[in-house]
Structure formats: structure tokens, C-alpha cells
Amino acid sequence: MPNRKNKHKPRQHQAKRPRSEISTSESDISNTMAKSNVSYIEDTGFDQDFHTLNTLLETFSKDENTTKKAVTIILNHESFRSHISDILLEKVSTLESRIDSLEYQLDDLEQYSRRNCIKITGVAEGKEENTDEVALNVINKLILGPDKTSISLDKVERSHRVGKPRDDRPRDIIVKFTSYRDRALVYAKKSNLKTYNQNELNAHKIFINESLTRKRMDLLVATKKIFKEKRINSVWTYDGRIMAKTHTGKKWTITRSTDIDKLKEFIRSERPQPVTSTPAGR
Known part of the structure; x- marks a missing residue:
């Protein structure tokens, strides 16, 4: 049989546009500018620059010129600058919120990993000590x-x-128990240290605290500052959470710095307002 010639014409492959090229139609730009409520009528020569910018965007590439x-056209018009600024501010705000x-989630996970830990402060430090034995000595003799x-x-x-060794005071000891139950037992009995701490013959007072993350420690310090100013009744920690009680008995849980601001605002609002008397005859 005679060879049949291929009647189909070969496909003509169109050249691919470079990835860096941005295709933006004039209608898209117009709609975007309209949605953002940008007033560009007052800009002198806006229409001409708008069409010029649209043409540049259609052929946008790595060409420096x-x-x-x-960029020059964008910077010369307040409408363009305002629109771009609004977009960037919105994205920055969203990113800050996500961060x-x-x-907060990362700090919460780190604090959870410390739930079986306590921090012992004020125990004399030796050169070749076994911190397990030192900690158990304090726990079994003074606390339990x-x-x-x-x-x-x-x-x-x-x-x-x-931390690093210091000359002015002994370093804290972090103790991690095998179970949360044992840790909770020791922490619940920490008030038994009062007898030891009231003895003036002891060189250092010993305290038991929860092992907090850096962020939560900063929150605790900030809350204690309010307590020292006698603006709240008490402050303590419970399972890694910072707790505070106002003079009216309301309890607060401090997890973020914004909670400190809310607590201060509440303290100002709960103060009794002075009563002003109206003179008779008025």
C-alpha cells in the first residue's frame, strides 16, 4: 500500500511566558482600586500614568528599567501608595497574629513538658555534690x-x-519526678518550709516553686510587682498558670501580657468612687 502522507499539520508550540512575567489586566487593577475606596480622581495626570503603569505590568520582567x-509611578501618586500600604498593613497584622x-502554643507545650518538675531555691551548694541526694534530703526532711x-x-x-556558679548565692536545683503525682505531693507540702525559714541560724531560706518557662516567669514577675504595690490580694502559680486574686475576691488567670493590662484596668474600675455631696439649697 502506498504511504499516506500525514495530512495533519504539526502543532505549533507557543513560547512559554517567563515565570517572572506578571499578567494584570486593566480591569483587574481598576476593580482592585475601586474596592479599596481609593480616591484617585484628584491626582493630576492619573489616567495617563495609570495606562502607563498597566502597560508596564503587562510586560513586567526582570528588566531593571x-x-x-x-516604582516611580507608584511613588508619585498617593492613591497607589495608600492602596499598597493598606494591603501590606493588613498582611503584617495577620502575620503578627499568627506568630x-x-x-503561645509553643510556650504551652514547653510548660507542659515541665509539669513533673519543681525548682528548689536556697540550698547550699557543694563542689562534688549529688543533686539527687541533696534534693531528696530537703524534700524528705523539711517538706515531707x-x-x-x-x-x-x-x-x-x-x-x-x-546556670553558672555564683559567689553571692547558691544556684537553683531543678528536680524532675517520674510521675506528676509525686511532684504534686511535694509541691502541696511546701508550706512546711516555714519552720526552717523562720530559724535565723539558717544561712539561706529555702523555697519550692514550679519550673516555669521564660515567658511565664516574666508574667509572674510582672504580676508580683502589682502585688507588692498592694493593688491585688495575692499571686501564685498552679500547674504552670499564673493566678491572681483581687481585693474583692475575683480570681485572674494570667497567660499573656494582655492579661496584665486587663487586670490593671479591672483594678482601676473596681475601686470605690468617692461620693460627692451636693450643698443644700441647690
């Missing part, structure tokens, strides 16, 4: 001893001093 021309949320209870070494997962 084209970029400079487009704040992620930082008065109630005739104790915990064994196998209940302690690990312990260590925090």
Missing part, C-alpha cells in the same frame, strides 16, 4: 518529714543546678 519606571498564636512521709530515689528521674 521597567521596574524603576513602575503570636504560634508562640513533718507529715511522716517520704519518697525514694527511684521517684526522681533527674536533677541539676541551673
